[in-house]
Amino acid sequence: MSKSIEPAKTLGGYMGLQLFDGNPYYPNLIALNTARNSLEYILKIRGYNTIYLPFFTCEVLLEPIKKLGLACNFYKIDDQFNPLVNYVPAEKTCFLYTNYFGVKTNKVKQLAQSTQNLIIDNAQAFYAEPISGIDTFYSCRKFFGVPDGAYLYTSSKKRLQIDVDSSTDRFSHLIKAVDQNTEAGYEEFVRNDASLNDNEILEMSPITEKLLAGIDYEQCAEIRKRNFAYLHAQLSEFNEMKFDYTLEDVPMVYPFLINRTDLKEQLIRQRIFVATYWPNVFDWTPPGSTEYYLSEHIIPLPIDHRYQLEDMQYIINIIKSLLSPK
Ligand SMILES: Cc1ncc(COP(=O)(O)O)c(C=O)c1O
Structure with missing residues (x-):
């Protein structure tokens, strides 16, 4: 759905799914379609050409790295999920660390003190607030019943012109989980999740945004x-x-x-x-x-x-x- 062809306002007719009104958890962050695309957003606006990435992470993070042709230096972690790396900072080089399972916030704070061009992957730490000046992204569906959605914090003032996502075709597993159970929707979950691969950077869809605004x-x-x-x-x-x-x-x-x-x-x-x-x-x-x-x-x-x-x-x-x- 492109912003430029936004349909005219309609009145009357049947009602749409009724949702709770409320506020998003991160009203001031950039709301996007996926975490991997949030990484792509950062890489683009910062113009990085090299990234340090942990071996211990999800392969979908390679999508933006390959797409933009960055050099990727994989680094190791120890058995307590701390980085083991000789990071050589350079102007166009960045270092990504994951707040593993949401229990590595102390490590994130330490790295924020000492690491240049740090990017924090908070896909597993939705509630960990971004640290001022440290580019940070989140993935909403790991914590809540939504089909997609991500948030990006960046201290850069640069913005990309992007279209808006539509999640209409990614809901079947969420509905089945409620109407039947998680097992019944599993195949569709796998299919719908795979449909998040290889998409362009988009603004979060209106339905995901609405659902996220209704959460306690x-x-x-x-x-x-x-x-x-x-x-x-x-x-x-x-x-x-x-x-x-x-x-x-x-x-x-x-x-x-x-x-x-x-x-x-x-x-x-x-x-x-x-x-x-x-x-x-x-x-x-x-x-x-x-x-x-x-x-x-x-x-x-x-x-x-x-x-x-x-x-x-x-x-x-x-x-x-x-x-x-x-
Ligand atoms: C640690 C981590 N970062 C990023 C991602 C990508 O999130 P998204 O699917 O929203 O792009 C995932 C998994 O999908 C993940 O496990």
Whole structure:
């Protein structure tokens, strides 16, 4: 939908989907279609020609890098998700760090003090406010029931002229999840998510914008924090990931890192659906590397607004029964 052919206002006729009025969480950020396109936006307005990217990230971030022909230096992280890199800053070179699972905000703050041309990927840390002067992007559907959408903070005053996205054909999985359940909509989720590949940079669609304006952000954050703390209290003794998260952090999931390859499969068999972050890391890094180990062994447990403490206890009971010797 191009801004230049905006249809005339209509009155009467049937009613559109009724949504709650409210405000977006980030009213002053640039609202775009996807996080990867937010990265493309930054790369374009800053004119970078080289990027440092972690091996441990999602492959879709390569889309803008390849499209714009940047040189890409992959860097390693340690087993606590901190960068291990000799970054040589230069005028047209940038360094991307991911706030992994939303529990690396302290590391982000440290890097912001010392790293030139830093870009923060907050796709997994929706609630982590941008730091003044540090280009930062967000991906909305990792935290909320929307089909797409992203926010971009940049201290640059440059703006790109872009059209507006339409999400009409990306809703079926969201509707099925409500009308039936998540499993029923899974195939469509995969298809709709894939339709986000290789799109141009667009403004966030009006429907996604409206949906995001109707969310009770405070409540969603409180539930996530409560569920995270509950899981951590009972699982931290088994968790190889030692967080330096603070009570301000609102994580995406509970990253449970454990040296057991069978656990994830067993949880999925019991219909606790946990993703792999990220399958491409198995192609990008050799077995035995930290990144390979993390991708294989992190079990990202759901903690979002859909769940009560009883659900957390249900997950804990299953994990503990799987961990106890038979
Ligand atoms: C860490 C991270 N950054 C960025 C992205 C890209 O987000 P989007 O799909 O909104 O482009 C993803 C996954 O999709 C991700 O996991």
